[in-house]
Amino acid sequence: MNKWLKTALLVLAMCHISAAAAGPKDTPITIGVNNWAENIAVANLWKVLLTQRGYTVNLQPGDKAIIYSGVAQGKLDLTFEVWLPSADAAPYDNVKARVEKIGPWFDKAQLGLAVPDYVKIDSVDQLNDQAAQFMHDGHATIFGIESGSGLMKLTAKAKTDYSLNYSVLASSEAAMLLQLARAEQGHEPIVVTLWNPHWVWAKYPMHYLKDPKGTFGAPDAIYCIAASHFSHDYPDPSRWLHQWKMDDQTLGSLMDDIRTGGEATPEKGVAVWIGKNRSLVAQWFK
Numbered sequence: 001m002n003k004w005l006k007t008a009l010l011v012l013a014m015c016h017i018s019a020a021a022a023g024p025k026d027t028p029i030t031i032g033v034n035n036w037a038e039n040i041a042v043a044n045l046w047k048v049l050l051t052q053r054g055y056t057v058n059l060q061p062g063d064k065a066i067i068y069s070g071v072a073q074g075k076l077d078l079t080f081e082v083w084l085p086s087a088d089a090a091p092y093d094n095v096k097a098r099v100e101k102i103g104p105w106f107d108k109a110q111l112g113l114a115v116p117d118y119v120k121i122d123s124v125d126q127l128n129d130q131a132a133q134f135m136h137d138g139h140a141t142i143f144g145i146e147s148g149s150g151l152m153k154l155t156a157k158a159k160t161d162y163s164l165n166y167s168v169l170a171s172s173e174a175a176m177l178l179q180l181a182r183a184e185q186g187h188e189p190i191v192v193t194l195w196n197p198h199w200v201w202a203k204y205p206m207h208y209l210k211d212p213k214g215t216f217g218a219p220d221a222i223y224c225i226a227a228s229h230f231s232h233d234y235p236d237p238s239r240w241l242h243q244w245k246m247d248d249q250t251l252g253s254l255m256d257d258i259r260t261g262g263e264a265t266p267e268k269g270v271a272v273w274i275g276k277n278r279s280l281v282a283q284w285f286k
Contacts, residue, residue: 025054025055025056027056027233028055028056028057028058029050029055029056029057029058029077029078029234029237030057030058030059030060030075030076030077030078031043031046031047031057031058031059031060031076031077031078031079031080032060032061032062032067032068032070032071032076032078032079033059033060033061033062033067033079034061034062034063034064034067034079034081035061035146035172035173035174036081036173037173037198037199037255038081038197038198038251038255039080039081040258040263040266041251041254041255041258041266041270042080042105042246042251042254043059043080044059044258044266044267044270045254045270045273045274046078046080046241047059047267047270048267048270048271048274049240049274049281049284050237053236055234055237060076063146063148064081064088064091064148064149064150065091065148067079068082068091068092068094068095068099068225069094069095071095071099071225071226071227072094072095072098072099072227073098074227074228074229076227077226077227077230077234078224078225078226078227078230078241079224079225080105080222080224081222082101082222082223082224082225083109083111083150083220083221083222083223084104084220084221084223085217085220086150086154086216086217086218086220087111087150087151087154087217087220088150088220089150090150090153091150092225095225098228099225099226099227099228100225100226100227100228100230100231101223101224101225102223102224102225102226102238102241102242103221103222103223103224103241103242103244104221104222104223105222105223105224105241105244105245105246106197106221106222106245106246106247106251107221107222107245107247108219108221108248109195109196109197109219109220109221109222110195110196110208110216110219110220111150111151111154111193111194111195111196111216111220112124112193112194112195112208112209112211112216113127113142113155113158113191113192113193113194113208113209113211113216114191114192114193114194114206114207114208114209115189115190115191115192115206115207115209116180116183116184116189116190116204116205116206117205117206117207118187118205119133119189119190119191121209122207122209122210123209123210123211123212124158124162124164124209124210124211124212124213124215125162125212125213126209127140127162127164127166127191127209128162128163128164128165130189131165131166133189134166134189134190134191136167136169139166139167140165140166140167141166141167141168141169141191142155142159142164142166142167142168142169142191142192142193143169143171143175143176143179143180143190143191143192143193144168144169144170144171144176144192144193145170145171145172145173145176145193146170146171146172146173147170151193151195152168152170152193154215154216154217155168155193156168157215158211158213158215158216161213161215162213162215168193176192176193177200179192180192180200180204184204191209194206194208196248197246197248197251197252197255198255199252199255199256199259201252202252202256224241226238226241240284240285243283243284243285243286244284245284250277250280253273253276253277254269254270254273257269257270257272257273257276258270258273260272
């Protein structure tokens, strides 16, 4: 055989071997993260777990609707915060034909309006009669989170359904929690938009206001959505995610370990949590 032909065949063979060796671990997995405590917690959990198994993982912050669109377009690979059938139904419906739904990984998530236990009301339809105790800048006020969230949209609907004479103050989770902490410290009345899973339920004695009109719906489940190519490109991570389950106790302890370890470096708390929950984690990687 001509030596030049031999050389060409050798080069082609080496290229084939190189292409075969290049696998999904050579391409980073990008996870969209919205600024909710449980979402930050599980995104960092999976970043650590996948990194331990040889993958490169990037976290991309953003608002839910933008993240969902990014997953549908294949610009993001995953996101973990899709509440169905109620809270995120509208934005999910916009992308569901172009994404893969995985889960639920958390099967009983609730949202609504909540007050500290020292506030002696227990139903949304009692708020108007008690408006005087919830004044802020001259208006009875519900302290909310990001304006584009499903929870805030449901709160706006509750305002109409119950004819609430309240302002709904859109801000952020962090700003809402700061207002709650100040109210708790001074034993002052406050009503906030809230959800579980969330570490705040372990910190403060609180309760949801009953919702007799059903505006906030039955408890949701939380799903992951992945880009349509994900299971094909990343079969092992896809299988692991399908086996992943958490509950109030396990997720609450993860969020608490992250808070204790420092929220600026969530991977530290994640490492502590993994060390305490090795048998649970092992179930996800069978």
